[in-house]
Amino acid sequence: SFLPQNLYMISASTHVGKTTIVLNIAGRVARAGYKVLVASLEQGVFVLPRIRSMFGSEEKLNNLSFIAPTEMPKPDDLLIAIANVPEKPKLLIIDHLHFFERGTRGATEEIDRLVAQLQMLANKAEIPVVVVSHVRKLAATRGQKERPPTMDDLKDSSSLSQIPSVVAMLHRDKNSEEN
Numbered sequence: 001s002f003l004p005q006n007l008y009m010i011s012a013s014t015h016v017g018k019t020t021i022v023l024n025i026a027g028r029v030a031r032a033g034y035k036v037l038v039a040s041l042e043q044g045v046f047v048l049p050r051i052r053s054m055f056g057s058e059e060k061l062n063n064l065s066f067i068a069p070t071e072m073p074k075p076d077d078l079l080i081a082i083a084n085v086p087e088k089p090k091l092l093i094i095d096h097l098h099f100f101e102r103g104t105r106g107a108t109e110e111i112d113r114l115v116a117q118l119q120m121l122a123n124k125a126e127i128p129v130v131v132v133s134h135v136r137k138l139a140a141t142r143g144q145k146e147r148p149p150t151m152d153d154l155k156d157s158s159s160l161s162q163i164p165s166v167v168a169m170l171h172r173d174k175n176s177e178e179n
Helices: 018-031 044-055 075-083 107-125
Strands: 007-012 036-040 064-067 091-095 129-134 166-169
Touching: 007 018, 007 107, 018 036, 018 044, 018 064, 018 091, 018 129, 036 075, 044 064, 064 075, 075 107, 091 107, 107 129
Parallel strands: 007 129, 007 166, 036 064, 036 091, 091 129
Antiparallel strands: none
């Protein structure tokens, strides 16, 4: 269960299933009768068919709303759009952090500022906020399995592991024979 005023970070390498997991969470929470808002920055409108295939009828998901900008949004613009949603969600999911337009500051400073803003949004709105983030590329040495990511592998800023209440690091062994 997600607690209000908490920031949750879900992170993994590319193509591990971060979006699938957060869409599953969003659909299940919405079907349980709670309002959920998903800001799909990476996959935009392509998320809707995935949700339909995961949960079937849209009637079951009438508590699920999406924001899907057509361009990389500035953090402040997205935060304003979220604040102006007619009915406050019980859960906000942002997929994903690295698809925000960056300003003139360095990557670390931009991410630090954004993560702090998201935590303040969770506090002010009194809702849990789940954010998806990438890790740095984790190259496997020839013939070896890719190692599971650690919090030291979070991309661009140590605030990604310091500010959120929970950081979930996902890993799937891509070299495994198992499905």
